[in-house]
Amino acid sequence: MLPAFLPTGLLKYGLRKKYPAFRYIPGPSELKSHYDVVIIGGGGHALACAYYLARNHGITNVCVLERGYLAGGNTARNTAIIRSNYLTPEGVKFYEESLRLYRDLSQDLDFNILYSERGHFTLAHTDAAMRTSRWRAEVNKHLGVDSELIYPDDIAKLCPSLNMSEDVRYPILGALYHPPGSIARHDAVAWGYAARASQMGVEIHQQTGVTGLVIEGGKVKGVETTRGRIGAGQVMQAVAGMTSVVADMAGFKLPIRTIPLQACVSVPLKPFLDQIIVSGSLHVYVSQSSRGELVMGGSTDPYGLYSTRSTLDFKEGLLGHMLELLPMLGEVKILRQWAGMADMTPDFSPVMGLTPVENYYIDSGWGTWGFKATPVCGKTMAYTIANNKPHALIKPFSYERFLTYSQVGEKGAASVGH
Structure with a gap:
């Protein structure tokens, strides 16, 4: 017997011989012999870059190569927190742009990513943590980011579920409160970017591993895959935990x-828990x-x-x-x-932009903060590839900073996996 609450539309759909469902991402196809841009990796960053290449720069002869399934790596394994309350001016500006893009992403992609603003609390249990929270709050406010240091009475009002007792091992002394802190459906972010990029002509090839790179005279010419060699005008890698392995194929080392x-x-x-709770001292979120x-x-x-x-x-x-x-x-x-x-990375900031290999680009070093940067990475890397020069927001995160000792120290804002 069918349940009484089964929608009539769903019943009609289930009894049809042919299903009129729209396929967001095209099925498997043959690889072309050459692409203007080849992107290694099929996670959120790679798919966002493909989308912005097509939408913002009109570059649609793009191929995304994923050795497993779409967004099956770290995109599927993160905890979906979005925030911009970082410590350095470079980091705050970068993540604030990402948060701005996230707010409108469901409308932009016409795909519900379940974006939900919750408020982000970074708890402080020591005097040192309080000093760092105050420092971060001042940097944030100076750059127009909604963030402030609050104390136990306000924490108890805003987050009544928390244990505010002083009779514990690590009492809560205060918190860095970031009202725009949010969560979103991580899979939906990747699927939305993939769907729209595919509609504009980008090819997405799953179950296609990269086995090597074709480099001649210090310039990338193509990619070796498990399905054969393909030519490429430009290549970007966005492979999260496999960054060092793929960079080694290109012939350069990373401090990762x-x-x-x-x-x-x-x-x-x-x-019962509307907020996002983080404790750097307890290593909990x-x-x-x-x-x-x-x-x-x-x-x-x-x-x-x-x-x-x-x-x-x-x-x-x-x-x-x-x-x-x-x-x-x-x-x-x-x-x-x-x-x-x-x-x-040693400074807890990403490595983005140009590399020692001509026309080869990198989006890496994401440690514990990659999901929240998905839209801004896609937008800035697409600009970098289209113009062969780094976007202003990612200049501080260049590969060369480790050679010139110009590091961007974000450990004070990223010491917990979040």
Whole structure:
């Protein structure tokens, strides 16, 4: 017997012999012999770059190569937090532009990314953390970003679920409050970019691994794939945790180490946590999804490893601190746990733009903050490829900064995996 609440439209759709569903992303096709731009990687950054190349610069002879499935790497393994309350002027300007793009992204792509502003709280448990929060707040306000240091009374009013007791190991002394802090559906961001890029002529090839690069006279000429060689006028890599491996194919080294970053979600609960809670001292962050799950994570693992395995040690350490902040969760069960591969730079900032190989570009070094930068990375990398010069927002993140000791130190704003 069919349930009484089954919509009539859904019933008619299910009983049809032919389904009129619109296919957002075209099915598999043959590779062409040459493309103007080849993008290695099929995650959010790569797809956003392909979209902005087509929309903003009219470059549509573009090929996106993904060795697995669409957005199946770190895009599928992050915790979907969006914010711009960073520490350095370079970082704040960059992420504020990304947040601005996110606000209108559902309308821009005509694809619901489930964008939801929650308010982002970075808790301070020590005098040092309070000083850093005050510093960040002043930098943020100077650059027009909504961010301020607040104290326990205000925290209790804005986030009544938090345990504000002083009879705990790490009492909450204050917080950096960032009202625009948001979450979005990470898969939907990638799917929306992929759908619109495909409609404008971009080709997306899944299950197509890159095995090498064709470089002649210091200039990239093509890409070797598991389906044969293809010529390329320009090539960009956006491969997250595999950054160093692909850069090695191009013949240059990066100051990056790859380490696992783990996260987990609880079983769905009734909505009670509207805010995004982060504690750098406890290495904890948590938000509640639209489905009611608590999305939780912490710091990166303390050793380099090319792996996406989960560990009991991570879960035990994370949940011990979670119960100090939200003790009512003692009986709540964990639903699933996963890991991604974070490509960490010494200064906790990305590496973007031109490389030592002519016409070869890089979007890397995203560590624990890649999802929130998806739109701005796509927009600025598309500009960089189209004009063969770095966009103003990414000049501070150039490859050369490690040679000139001009690093952009963001560790004070990115010391927790978020």
